[in-house]
Amino acid sequence: MSNRRRDANVFSHAKFNIYALVHLAEQLRNKRCTCDLSQKPKSGSLNWAIILSFDDGVEWVFRSPRTYYGLDEETAGVLLASEAATLKYIRKYSSIPVPEVYSYSSTTLNEIGVPFILMSKARGSPLGTRTWHSLLHDIPNSSVIPRQCLTEKERKKVMRQLGAITSQLSCLRLDKIGSLFEEEGCYSVKTCLSPGLLLHGRHTLKDIPRGPFSQENEYFSSLISALLLHIQYLSLEHHAFFAPVPVPAEYNSYASYLSATDRWNDFITVGSKIDSSKNRLDYFIAGRLLEGMIPSLISESEAFASTFGDGFPICHPDLSTSNIFVDDDFNITCIIDWAFSSSVPNATLLMTPGLPHPRDETEASLTSSFRAGFTDRFNKEGSKMIHPAFWENTRKAWLFTRLVNFDALQDYRHFTELYALVYKQRITHIPALFGKQRMETAVSNMAKILVADDQTPSDIKRGEDAYFSNVGLQRHALSRKLTIAAALSRGFVADGKLWRWIENAVA
Template sequence: MTHLGRFTWELSRLKFPLIGSILEQDDGGYNVEDCLSPGYIFHGREDLEDVPRGPFSQESIYYSSLASALLLQAEQLPMQHHILFAPLPVPQEYPDYATFYLAQMLWNDYAAVGNKPESSSNRMAYSLAAYYLRGEIVSHVNLPQSETSLGYPLCHHDLSTQNIFVDGDFNITCVIDWAFSSTVPLAQLLSTPGLPHPRDLTTDAALVHAFRSGFVEEAAKHNLPLPGWRHWEISDMVSRFMLLVRFDALQDYHHLHSLHQLAFGRSSSETDSLLAKLREISIHPDLLALSKTLQADDEPESEIKRRKTEYFSAVGKERLALAESIMQLSRPDPFFVVDKGVWTKLLDGYPVNTSGATTAEEAERQMAILRAHIGDILAAGFPQ
């Protein structure tokens, strides 16, 4: 990670007047043109007509355009595995492989009821998030104009373990696959790379320190200005912002919540919470109109029922009953978050033993035990 910090410093020295992709011209020169980075072309976004693509002369317009791309994703394009208020389980949240595996299966069941990813309620949730990012967050992630006047550095955008070559001593020898590279605001370049994949957020303090130390050491070696604390603070926000707008992460709600706290502080006031902000946005006339439009585009009830029947005929009616009971939590409160707390409460309180299960087959046996007790679980009042 220290070497990546040094590599990033080298990129920071390549400054261009605009934010966009660098394209070679017929005369052998280069121009900064429309931005072809992942946030503008992944997930079918290359066909969206109403997304400003640059080149951009201001950071705020660039960030706002990415939030607009997320909004149009929610309105028009497939939502894949994304459910804003039901973040996917990830291994780091659970004590062992089997518990994580069971949480994944329970999440799949929950997502299958009502085809949640593609539902108008989920699309509306992401629309609210996009409005929130554009209206509340963009102003917090801009560096002063006096600093951006020096130009915008080059960013790789796809730093993964597959694209980084190292020697026997783990020194970086080359970085490949620059297809999505573009110029970016400095704070975006300063974001600690997510490894092994760009969708991963690096939160380990030692890794973050190593990356930043590599950058600072290289800058100091050349007697050049060092980033201040505000640069690093904004880079923390930008890393989460980019995960959200690129639509490539697994736990969008947690990234959004963390971003809110970084921007506004960890206030204990309910009126200042992220969910309070989203509720406030939801009653804006534009959002109320959008909600009706999205509802009109929902799949027919017959198709939703067919999908549900097909899925649960394979995993069992007991798991359907459990998934529907969990779904009841969000009926009175559409902003209820179904996350690790729900799955942990279920798995910790009932007769499954995951400690010795290290394979998918062993985890499936524990799921069979859980399935056999679902009737008792519901009779006992879960998920209240």
Template sequence: MKKDKVYSFAKFNLDALLSLSEKLRGRPCTCDVSQMPKSGSLNWVIFISFDDGLEWVFRSPRDGFHSFYSNETSSKILASEASTLMYLNTHTSVPVPEVYSYSESSDNEIGVPYILQSKASGRSLASYNWSGLPDEEVQVSGIHHPPPLALSDKDREKVMSQLGAIMSELSDHPFEKIGSLFSDDGAGGYNIGECLSISLTWQDRDSLEERDRGPFHEERSYLESLISAFTMHAKELPLAPHIFTAPVPDEQDYQSRSSLRAAGGRWNNFVAIGAKIDSGKNRLLYCIAGQFLREMIPHLLSGLSSFTLSHPDLHLGNIYVDDDFNITSIIDWSSSSSGPITELLATPPLASSAEPAAEFLVAAFRSGFRQRGSRIVPDPTHAHLWEISERLWYFTRLVRLLSKNDYDHFRRLFELVYKTSADEAGDGRGLLWLFHERASRDENKALLAELQEEDMTREELEKEERARFPPSRTVDSDVLAVARKLTLMSEMNPLFFADHRLWKWVEEARQTDGPL
């Protein structure tokens, strides 16, 4: 028999779920078994409908698709998220879903870990054209997708001002430790436990040995732990697609999609030669970045001894608004934790994890925070905390490996911390020269030798190269020659950097002069 779509992601006891829902609300409910669950990277979702038209949301962790963390960590994150939502509903006016029931394990009548919660009203900001750039109707896999809804700058400012006020309210509920929130079973209270921050758990980081997830009693220990997780990731876990001196081509740097596709192909060919991404040389650069980040810690400390909850992944899809752009709900508090207030003060860019928010949106966010006021911040207009929040925005994206261009984030952080141009670093030779000098230290030479023990052998590299560039294909022989020449240049020049300028130059050179 054909399986109903509602069971596409997991086998569970739907009758038990409906029975629980009816018991909790005291009204009959149904579930359309033909509905395809909505899904993201971490969870799948179905909807329960009551006889009066009200709907509830049933969420369960997604299994076997993207392995972000272990099942043990997944259970802890679910329990913490449920606790965080219940805390916010009880102690604040922050609009979040109401939790009716949850189970962090499959040891229940429904048969899967879950959160049963209210459904957000309104529509998500992802339905709107937040960037303001022209957007046309598109068709993906034969499915028609209408263009996003229009959004004015005034609407954007209204949303950002509300977010600032929400962060201000969160700052009025401080904690003495940095970590994730858990409820005291049966006691009605809450406590701060180990920190389940994305930086410490995602991308298999929870599998790293000697990791410290707290809880932390001071900012410095917390920041040191984030840097340690970043450095251990660089040493032991896959880095794809991150390569410090060759960022992934980004569409904002190209005038046409054909140029972007060409640059992407050349980037792929270049990093394939010598398996550059997971090479000891690339791993060393990230380890050195971690060394520099440790030296920046004094410039990242707020000096405050209390800590605040913040949303770990605030993007357009997690914010719901009504027709007048009043925020009705903020969803998905998975991996949330308390932390330095400067994390709370960092303006969320919403549309992109790689680029900071526009200046007028930063102003609206800060205005919303100031107008509401805050008890934990002695002076909300104090420039020092806002400056640190800007530094911390780049810092967190670096240690989480959220960007396609880690070097650019490091460069911007360096300039904010040391208030100097990155081009003037290293006696005027730039940041890459500083990395080159740091790599020549004895301890880093030893580290490189250790990291290179895991590199592919020459025979393995040649086999990979033959598979990628078959000698029978003449078109590939040309792109192979380009990739090899660029690789040779990168080995000879410690200041070599393969960004959009290089790929555009290659494209222009091939158009005017033919093969390189």
């Protein structure tokens, strides 16, 4: 291959044998195939992809992992093999629209030279090319080109279809909780590749039970184990338990939201709060309390087990607008990106999908549409009726999943709601609950372990000086006062109430 071809756009993520790829495609379809070397691969956080074109206009997708980002090569290969098996299984046993897999290899030991899935191209376009709902606030001086915004009727139509697809998934039941793999045309359940066990660096953690699991409590407990080890050894990223990240819905204007975000950043910078032993200990306590809620999740799930039958249903863990393809009339044409899929407890499958992102809250009317779509399909297939009480358990499962997976912005609020649902009581003073937990022997022992890894005062000061030299010393003064107040008050929570109060006070 000439140097010019070797440096073409198509190789921007990896060097591979393009001739072997085209030859494979031609053999599989018995049609002439070409690949535009000037195309720039489409890429996400974990994969990149290019398009192959046949003379009759048919296009296939060639996708390969970005193994230098996020996951190691071995883990990425296992995910790829399981995703390919899951896609083939779903196409064989349901009418859910998913890509057709023509060939795949989970290692570099192939003529093309990289791990890959070769599959059909999804019809339609990603739902994410439209705006799911209108913005809560006008963004001043925005240069973003407005996109088509779905009407409420269109959103309900999509949610109803997702409900029907979920109903089909509820019938694809495996004997254990884990991920699918294929060997010589036979499918088996092996290690569980759930996001909560792999993402955010958790694939590197040792001593996590990874399945397959025979019981729901084993699965939930493994997620707790992953969370507790994450707290000890990995970055907490943006998670500060008693200082949840501001979200636009809490504020009356976009300017107010930006001000709150600035003040939140200032506050968590002072004392390097996020990765401090205090914050890590807060999450350790939250993890212990979440572990105590597992029996509630299981008992209610078991009460409705006869509705679904034996086994555990397959679940897509990332039903975001980028993975849902639709036509011009908002009929769902394809669901892509089944990496991290596994079988799950029934309540986890029936969680209402949050759109545009799974962590997003869903309006009540859209939740009703999703459940109606599920129920209609479920009843047509001759299954038993879904008891209304079961849906409450899906809300618990959603909150639990967001918390243990570190897939939320408002951990404090989610924990408060989940605690109230599990124990049938509204607790208004979570800080006091955590204060009692700190007297437990296991918590005090963990505090000693965590404090050993705290930054030195000089390192913390260096970080503060670098940050506030850019944003202003006045902001440093306010955030230091708030930090002192937080230390003196047992009930201090830096949430939307605080940021709105400050905005009004300084106005």
